[in-house]
Amino acid sequence: MKIAQLDDQVILLTPETYPRIPAWRLAARQGKVRCPVCGSHLSLMAGISADPRFLHPADSDCACKGSDDAVHERLAASPELAAAVAAAADPAPRDANPRQANAATVEEEDGESVRVGSFRLPKQRTIGGSSVTPAPKPPLFRKRLMPKTRIQHLAEQQNEPLHPRQQQAVTTTDGPLLILAGAGSGKTRVMTARTAHLIRDKGVPPRQIMVVTFTTKAADEIRQRLARQLPREQARELIAGTFHGIFYRMLLYHQPERWDQRRLLKKDWQKWRLLRESGLLASHPELLGQKEQDVLDAFGVISRWKNEYLLPGQSVSQEAANDAERQAHELYPLYEQAKRTLGWFDFDDMLIGCYEMLRDDAEILRRYQERITHVMIDEFQDINRIQYETVKLLAAPQNNLCVIGDDDQSIYGFRGSDPQYILGFTRDYPQAQTITLEVNYRSRSAIVGLGYSLIGHNRARWKKDCLSFHSEEGETYLFEPDDEEEQASRIVDEISHRIEQGTPPGECAILYRTSESARPILERLSEAGIPFHYTQEEDSFYQRQAVRWTLGYLRLAQDPDDAEALREILPTLYISQEMWNAVRSQAILEDLPILHVLPRLPQWKVYQRKHLQTVTDILAACRECPPAQALELIYEDGRLRDYLKKRAKDRDDGRERWSDELQQLLAAARRHATVAEFLHHVERMAEQEKEWRHARPLPKEGVHVLSIHRAKGLEFDHVFLPDLVEGALPHEYALDAVRKGESSALEEERRLLYVAITRARHSVAVGIPRERFGRKTRPSRFIAEMGG
Template sequence: MEPADVLAGLDPEQREVAQAVRGPVCVLAGAGTGKTRAITHRIAYAVHSGAVEATGVLAVTFTTRAAGELRQRLRALGVPGVQARTFHAAALRQLTYFWPRVIGGDPPAVIESKLPLLRTVCRSVGREAAQAEPRDLAAEIEWAKAGQIYPEDYAEAVKKIGRTPPVPAEEMVRVYEAYEALRRERHLLDFETILELTAALITEHGEVAAQVRQQYRHFVVDEYQDVNPLQKLLLDTWLGDRDDLCVVGDPNQTIYSFTGATSHYLTGFPVEHPGATVIKLVRDYRSTPQVVALANRVLEVARSPHRLSLVAQRPDGPEPAFTEYADEAAEAAGVARAVRALADRGVPLRETAVLFRVNAQSQAYEQAFAEAGIPYLVRGADRFFERPEVRKAVVLLRGAARSAGAGDDLAPAVHHILSGIGLTPEPPAGGRAREEWESLRALAELAEDLAARGAGLPGFVAELERRAAEQHAPEVEGVTLASLHAAKGLEWDAVFLVGVTEGMLPIVHAKTPEQIEEERRLLYVGVTRARVHLAVSWALVRSPGGRPRRPSRFLDGLTGRPARVRASAPAPRERRTVAATVSCRVCGKTLAAAAEQKLGRCAACPVDYDEALLERLKAWRAAAAKEAKVPSYVVFTDVTLQAIAERAPASEQDLMAITGIGRVKLERYGEAVLAICRAAGDQTEDA
């Protein structure tokens, strides 16, 4: 590839980044402005023009998936020799290489989680930790180590900055000290220690420094606003007295300060590196002018000197919607209706997201989507390929691939293996079991896609291993439910920002001006996730009779006159009955299980039904699901079909009497289902 080919298709600012082949360079890149495109083309242009050697470039980012995307793009640009890694992956590779030569013996093992050690520590210091507490303790230790705050300095440090520890500071010191002592005793490394020891090896051993700096001469750091002091220490150690460094970031997307990240290194880059080239990317290719205008207005109030005013490049789209609901249940039901309406207009469910401030808010939306028959997935902190059920599945699939015959069909083989560890035809109602089912279902759907291209089981396993290395999770056909923090770096055609109230956004414990502004940036990140459709909503109370709430202060001046939706007279689909009892129609016993309530009888009670009718209903459901391009359970679950076959409804009222069939399902499928039931009845009479 010629250097001129690399520059083709770049806008003027991206081209300026690409041609700034030697550092120091600072790229301030707003949301959706093509920063990854700019920095990959910069690296490719520098290599193809002869300014740098591909093997001498180290591109650093924060997630394995982002590093994988960088490598993929660089390969496409003809520079596969560039190293693109996370801070931890790059440091661990150097540490394990030099440890036997410099320290001697095998390097320590790396722990994936601090929780097992902390549970032991809590017992050793006489603290009976609640189930959630070790996670809080782990997060606090990670914050301290990222800021290079050692146990002996911890109490004074948190007092100085006004930080509230998860336990009293003196007790936190004891836990921190005991954790570090146990980690060393067991010859273990956590992620922070990897960075710290790598920096120490380079600093204290000249031969290590010489070899590392001979290998890597040019550095690129993505998401530089998220760098913490420990990562900055390692980066400075890699650089030495050189300044061939390009950093890329957006101070307006600094939302991880609670982990120790700071945007000061990004905003202060020209001071630290006098004469640095500073380039701003403000052309937004992601979102419509309407979404971009709202994003700009969110930050205008802050009057930050580092604010980037985005300029939309896409055609016009709909105005963002602002909706006020009476309570949270009404808000969730309203969002479910809006999602269904967008899906009917052609917006894929996988291109739709519901974003909230804290994970606890997802429950109302899980329930609303389940009732509306809308598939969803909850995006949490766990990376897909690190989930226990996925790791177990990959191990089983890898074992099966070793003995797979050439003629084995991929999809049936994968379904058979996954069914043994929890993949059922219908999903569980919710909770962790539902999340595990969604993970297994995603693997099964990926197998079906690859089978259509002629892949076998060994090829499928190889694809999984490639995706795991790059954290490229398979797509799931469903609405994404995620926190605003988990949504950073992602984008969807349609985004619903929900629960935007005082006390939630900004969160109630955000007190200082700096904390409030970080909450404002969270809203900005949420807005800029949307490509076309954006809806913002809030509820006046959590539940009827609850304490009143008011919309977030961040919405002042943004909303105009919001639509007000009252839940006092909801449509039949949204009505809820509380503590209603359902009795078995056979024996009269009160039913507790949801499946039994839907059937209207105890699972053990005998009942007669037309098996041929049930088979016809299943065949119809399969065709309806295929046409709508959704899983079968979204149309009707097996339990609902069983209930229909048992009751053979003759009217809409009969159909609505079956638990789980509301107005939406009736309008969508009622006529077809009743026709099938009538035809079955006619055949019975003829017989």
């Protein structure tokens, strides 16, 4: 239904009133929105594909449930209600800021400011921002995002298991072959059929065929498919696995004493611990004082250099482009020495070790070249130099080397992969044949068109024709929510709508560029009771230091005798831990809340006492404020923002992550009426985050929330892409590179979005929040490139 009652007003969902949805959604959560006929509480459902509507509780038997007919009958009988609806339908001026429907009560007002307690804020000030400008035009609720290039669908849909191009790829088995397999083109089917053809029709023993896949799961899938086409023992004899898996088995066979798996360093923190405990840093005290995250970033650089086969002596010639590379120059030789001395190795050493063993031992190389007559490499666009050089050794001299991939899906540059290897394959093997699998069997035609329109802007790529197997256009939406919180609400409402229509939750996926996009989405899914799959890749949001300090202030506002909360925020007040006992003892002696005692200690200097008294007064005022207003007082008048800025500067930390975290907290706080309610929400989310780490719903029973990188190779019916704004996708680091005249990083970002779009079968929804982390946004340049 479109009509509801908020307090004593009738509200009406029309395109003119859609900008008020965030405020009405909040009011509905607080039980303030009711049915004008039966008086029951209503919820507001505002997704993407369907028009917004008010919903009765599931157990309601109201006559107007699911329809406005009963409301219209009452309108006919009630002139007063009819007049109220007419007034609601009149597009009167909007509130200057709908999100402030929950703003603090104004106790005192003058021409320029309002007073909350004893603290003055600029009049109509946007929380976390500057003064409000004239209201912009209403944001776009949704529109169909139509591709710039329309894709034709396959004219003749044959009943044959393989399309002619696929059949050609299967039967071309001699010499080097490049198969350009676009997204959804059935490459796994081709790889399986090609392997079966070699064994069954060409008589090649399976133990002479090596199939290298990007993941163990992909290798298992090929074996399982083969087992349905061939005798099971033949499927088992196939050499199939990842580069690391296959190369490690070779090393373990020839050099077991050197490659004991118990000596494997799997994590970067293990590498750092080994180096610290080796004693080699004794003459480099400056390295011991580095922040752990900076060291871990440097180990990522070292891994990339090793994949490019840049050994310590060679990497020195590489000019450092950033702090991580400068740190890596110092750590790399020390790390390699520590491993050699103590007998450890890492995953990158497996690749280098296998390459050097084959390169340096002619007899071992000859045995493998005679044993392996056919090599097939999946996801060739993600190969790195050391892997490629090893493959070339193994495939010679027959060079029955088939590489399958899509240069448009090369997205692992940070691991050392380089699309130049697939782009240059025919240069390395001039006699190579090239076959393009141009039919997308996965996605509807409009989705294929969006991806094709976008990726065509990259210059470093193979040009390909593209067809869609499906004649249906599919659904492609663009929507503009107010901010990241409303974006999350819209996405989760849409998922609820899809589930109501019969879509399994596991056929919905939310793909983000960076993990900062995940928090509000996970919270909305939890509130809606929708199960989800999520792999925690870093610390919980509510456990990050800046967030914990901020929440400590709010807890003290609620309970001035919360000793743990005060102890948490001591560093932000420039109070040493040694003073903690004095503060606590004074509180016990005077039998006063610990916060009230804080400014009264005689040890303080005048300026300290004044600031501590100010903080105490602020927290007293915060007790009655809405949580967003309370946070603004803490950030500004309590000078928490100044402290965090100084702390980042002292640590020479150029990243503004702490600022984004404060803004995220503000955005979350706006959805709650009181500080107590907000803190309760935080506690509940913190507890649920512990469950997220261990929850494992069945694949079809949980929505997938994951990074685009992790989504590579997967597919879903419905895909949601939040935060398509400049600085998020494309990422800020790519924009910095563009400003310096470099385009490769931007091209990889474009490939990343192409991968995200082409995960979808039936629908794609793109979100462009008008604000993100409290800052105005600009739509991603990729939007205009792919559609309109």
